[in-house]
Amino acid sequence: MPEEIATKENLKLLVEGKLDWEGVKRLIHLSPKDKDRFWKYLEVLQEKVPWKDKILLRISDHLYIVAKKGGDRVVKCDCGHEFGDYRANWKLSCRIYVRKTLEEMAEVVSVEEALPYPELVEIREFYCPGCFAQLGVEIVPMGHPVLFEILPDLDTFYRVWLGKPIEDEKPAWFTDKTWDLTAKWAKGG
Amino acid sequence: MGICYQGKPLKEAVAEKERIFKETGYAYGLKEIKLVESDPAKFMRFQLRLVAACISARETAKLISANPVAMLQGELLFMLANPEGDCIAASYGLAGHIQAFPFIIRSIANLGFEEDPGINVGDIFATNDSYYGAPHNADNYNWVPVFHKDELIAWSVGLNHIVDVGGLQPGNLGTISPNTFTDGFIYPPTKTGENFRQHGWWALHWKRRTRTEAFNVLDDKMRTAGAVSLHNKILEIVEEFGVDYFRQGLREVIERERRVLVERIKAMAVPGKYGYLHLSTVKYKGVVGTLFATSNRDWVLHEPAELNVLRDGKLFVDVEGLTSEADFHCNGSESAVRMLSSLGCWPMFAYTLTLNTALQYMTDWNLPPGSMFNPQNPYAATVMSLSETGKMIWMFHNTLSLAYFTRGFLEECDPEDACGVGYGMAGVLADGFPWAGGDMALITCWSANALPYKDGELAYFCAPNPQPDQGETESSEFLQPTNLTIGKKFIPNYCGHGKFRGGLGIGMCQLIVDPGQYLVIAGFAATGGMMRVAMGMCGGYPGPNDIIYFAHDTNMRELLAEGKTYPRDFVEIGKWIKEGKLKAGSVDLFKGAAPNIPCKDGDLFSSATSAMGGWGDPLEREFALIEKDVHYGWITPDVAATVYGAVIDDEGKVKVAESQDLRKKMRNKRRERSVDTKEWWKKEREQVLRKAFSEDVYNMYADCLKYSKFRSDFTAMWQVPADYKL
Numbered sequence A: 001m002p003e004e005i006a007t008k009e010n011l012k013l014l015v016e017g018k019l020d021w022e023g024v025k026r027l028i029h030l031s032p033k034d035k036d037r038f039w040k041y042l043e044v045l046q047e048k049v050p051w052k053d054k055i056l057l058r059i060s061d062h063l064y065i066v067a068k069k070g071g072d073r074v075v076k077c078d079c080g081h082e083f084g085d086y087r088a089n090w091k092l093s094c095r096i097y098v099r100k101t102l103e104e105m106a107e108v109v110s111v112e113e114a115l116p117y118p119e120l121v122e123i124r125e126f127y128c129p130g131c132f133a134q135l136g137v138e139i140v141p142m143g144h145p146v147l148f149e150i151l152p153d154l155d156t157f158y159r160v161w162l163g164k165p166i167e168d169e170k171p172a173w174f175t176d177k178t179w180d181l182t183a184k185w186a187k188g189g
Numbered sequence B: 001m002g003i004c005y006q007g008k009p010l011k012e013a014v015a016e017k018e019r020i021f022k023e024t025g026y027a028y029g030l031k032e033i034k035l036v037e038s039d040p041a042k043f044m045r046f047q048l049r050l051v052a053a054c055i056s057a058r059e060t061a062k063l064i065s066a067n068p069v070a071m072l073q074g075e076l077l078f079m080l081a082n083p084e085g086d087c088i089a090a091s092y093g094l095a096g097h098i099q100a101f102p103f104i105i106r107s108i109a110n111l112g113f114e115e116d117p118g119i120n121v122g123d124i125f126a127t128n129d130s131y132y133g134a135p136h137n138a139d140n141y142n143w144v145p146v147f148h149k150d151e152l153i154a155w156s157v158g159l160n161h162i163v164d165v166g167g168l169q170p171g172n173l174g175t176i177s178p179n180t181f182t183d184g185f186i187y188p189p190t191k192t193g194e195n196f197r198q199h200g201w202w203a204l205h206w207k208r209r210t211r212t213e214a215f216n217v218l219d220d221k222m223r224t225a226g227a228v229s230l231h232n233k234i235l236e237i238v239e240e241f242g243v244d245y246f247r248q249g250l251r252e253v254i255e256r257e258r259r260v261l262v263e264r265i266k267a268m269a270v271p272g273k274y275g276y277l278h279l280s281t282v283k284y285k286g287v288v289g290t291l292f293a294t295s296n297r298d299w300v301l302h303e304p305a306e307l308n309v310l311r312d313g314k315l316f317v318d319v320e321g322l323t324s325e326a327d328f329h330c331n332g333s334e335s336a337v338r339m340l341s342s343l344g345c346w347p348m349f350a351y352t353l354t355l356n357t358a359l360q361y362m363t364d365w366n367l368p369p370g371s372m373f374n375p376q377n378p379y380a381a382t383v384m385s386l387s388e389t390g391k392m393i394w395m396f397h398n399t400l401s402l403a404y405f406t407r408g409f410l411e412e413c414d415p416e417d418a419c420g421v422g423y424g425m426a427g428v429l430a431d432g433f434p435w436a437g438g439d440m441a442l443i444t445c446w447s448a449n450a451l452p453y454k455d456g457e458l459a460y461f462c463a464p465n466p467q468p469d470q471g472e473t474e475s476s477e478f479l480q481p482t483n484l485t486i487g488k489k490f491i492p493n494y495c496g497h498g499k500f501r502g503g504l505g506i507g508m509c510q511l512i513v514d515p516g517q518y519l520v521i522a523g524f525a526a527t528g529g530m531m532r533v534a535m536g537m538c539g540g541y542p543g544p545n546d547i548i549y550f551a552h553d554t555n556m557r558e559l560l561a562e563g564k565t566y567p568r569d570f571v572e573i574g575k576w577i578k579e580g581k582l583k584a585g586s587v588d589l590f591k592g593a594a595p596n597i598p599c600k601d602g603d604l605f606s607s608a609t610s611a612m613g614g615w616g617d618p619l620e621r622e623f624a625l626i627e628k629d630v631h632y633g634w635i636t637p638d639v640a641a642t643v644y645g646a647v648i649d650d651e652g653k654v655k656v657a658e659s660q661d662l663r664k665k666m667r668n669k670r671r672e673r674s675v676d677t678k679e680w681w682k683k684e685r686e687q688v689l690r691k692a693f694s695e696d697v698y699n700m701y702a703d704c705l706k707y708s709k710f711r712s713d714f715t716a717m718w719q720v721p722a723d724y725k726l
Helices: A008-015 A021-029 A037-048 A102-106 A154-161 A178-186 B010-024 B034-038 B040-064 B095-099 B101-110 B114-118 B200-209 B213-241 B243-268 B334-348 B357-361 B385-389 B391-407 B473-479 B556-561 B570-579 B623-632 B637-642 B656-673 B677-690 B695-704 B708-718
Strands: A054-058 A063-067 A073-077 A082-085 A095-099 A122-127 A134-140 A150-152 B076-081 B087-090 B124-127 B139-148 B151-161 B190-194 B272-283 B298-309 B315-318 B363-366 B422-428 B434-439 B483-490 B506-512 B518-524 B547-552 B586-590 B596-598 B604-609
Touching: A008 A021, A008 A037, A037 A054, A037 B391, A054 A154, A054 B391, A095 B656, A095 B677, A122 B656, A134 B272, A150 B391, A178 B677, A178 B708, B010 B101, B034 B040, B034 B243, B040 B076, B040 B087, B040 B151, B040 B213, B040 B243, B076 B095, B076 B101, B076 B213, B087 B095, B087 B243, B095 B101, B095 B334, B095 B357, B101 B139, B101 B151, B101 B334, B101 B357, B124 B213, B139 B213, B151 B213, B151 B243, B200 B213, B213 B243, B243 B357, B243 B391, B272 B391, B298 B391, B298 B695, B334 B357, B334 B363, B334 B385, B334 B391, B385 B391, B473 B483, B506 B556, B506 B570, B518 B604, B547 B570, B570 B586, B570 B604, B623 B637, B677 B708, B695 B708
Parallel strands: B315 B363
Antiparallel strands: A054 A063, A063 A073, A073 A082, A095 A122, A122 A134, A150 B272, B076 B087, B076 B151, B124 B139, B124 B190, B139 B151, B272 B298, B298 B315, B422 B434, B422 B518, B483 B506, B506 B604, B518 B596, B547 B586, B547 B604
């Protein structure tokens, strides 16, 4: 029976990494999955964060897309720091540290022989400007565009897949706005 | 009069399948699946009879093989396809190959095989040609038509991965090949037998064109015997259920499971766009010399993908920005992309009652013409196409893991990455006997990436093969007596770090003994010195590089004679050399594939792989988990401190107060040495404007900027002119 294992309490334990492996396996074996999972997940998450903004979607360990009262949908860290419109890659609103030398890379790649070639790639670490949690890591050549991990189609998700539309639907919510930010920077903004 | 149902020619039947799906959105236009719905129990019995027939064919036929890769390590598959080429059922084994078979059938239909050489009862066909649908020449297909009266009702197929393909390098996965003529033995679709027997001339090709004739001839017999055995079983099933039920049932399997897959995506994912990137290198400079002038260079391979989870639950993958086709071994066809990438689909959402090609009815790809995955040169080398198309397996694993994470199905997250160290070898023994071999043992037991709630498992699975087995070291040593395995173990600290760390990589060490006149080893690997996937999960680090390592002219023989211990992996070899415990004349270290390396008696050959990525910020790792790592020797105390901010005492316990203080300092260090992304962008932009890239990176960008999507992203990211040129 789905409700025996897919409870809100067990989901909370899973989110915290504390659900025992037997419990996780029972969740994996669950077929069909509990249909209200997303709503239970939102409840668990909402109870964990110290702020009241409504979570629309969790997009990383620490990051959430939340609905602001003024109508914006922004990325927010569980520490409370806000990164701006979710349609622009949140990494561009982080603090960043770039490891370029073997010595710098060896701090986080612990087998010397297996280090990457520094002439080919750099290690980019993205931190939350509020709590300095490490939110993302990229290992890419210098000059590579920052990778956008997820741009969700929230309106389709809520209306078509969940059957509970968000109030302020509009087609523009599913548009990548990342380069608006770099264009603004280029103009000195 | 054609051979398909109601006298339709094969070419017409294949074209109609594609047209009807395009027009209706249903496989074979089946808006209703009557057999499934009218008697589901009977249908399930029917479907499982098909699967059982495939498994039976595999389990009996594999005993004919002498090739350890097939016989022991499970690199084979038997499958049943309908006349149009859709696979309906398969044994366990190299599951992805069901995705390639429809391309092969489309090829022989369009080549007019029905007229010449004809498709008749008892015929045996074979191919391993990427140009006609096979993924690469290591994977060989034999297939037999199944007729009921005069109607073609199915194909029975045998497939396995052979030991040596007769290429420029020994083995089956060469990593140096400028064109198809250096790939080795490639044969387009060919009628190789009649009356359920292979022609005698066919074995001569294996004997003359590959290095491991005995293995390859026996493998061909295995594939044929299994396909014929399955053919006979299929006719028994037709007898039991009736030909009308059989014909319709095969189609309903595809349509029913297409619906299951779409609904599963809608039930567990979130629609939207998901980014992914993998990078690798190809190092030919100085290796192929002037003989192949266009190949005498190095490449950085750029392999981006955008997974679009669409409103209707279908998936669309856009790889625009992918490195262009070139005179190297990595080019791949659409069949190779679909074949290998499906291995990321099975575990993530395409697990259904049987292996089948329903997946092709809900996934679509943009493979730009002229890119590495859609070469326009018919002579493009493809011997190791799977190395790069395989990166798309991990695209599905990683992007869908994030999709499931956002939806709350954490237990379904399974980010993974490539594991691919193995080797081919060839030599001449002291008595003049030429021989060849190879091994893929480390590919059969991967560690896993970290999950959002736990560490990655250790050496427990093989993503491309749901039924792998490491085999027995003794069997390998019997077949390849020059390579004595003296070590196989996990390597401490060899993982991607994170709140949950990736599974540790596994390493192997072999001593070369009595190689005779000549021995070369050609190692292949899944990385290219640029780590694994380019993007860690939620703040965790991607896994470190695969390693191929040789220590030449060692005194290992003397140490063994003296009863001394010996090193068990490349880290220990390196450490012993530094400490003077082991003498070595020279060392070759590769962070990816290696060329042919000559080896002598007493040399050490070591390799390591499957050091997988972490999940989350390492500074959030629980102290209890770190203590466990230190206790088992997975993580050393110094790394516990420098990466995880945990101070370990003499008894292996975490000093909590000191560790909390250390973590605070480490977070402060992040604050001090990081900058706002905007500030970093300004400086990096100057570099981009100055075009201050290293040579290989410069060439990579120069190539990828030919593709409009990447050009658009690149120029917008750095706000450089739209006609920015390299």
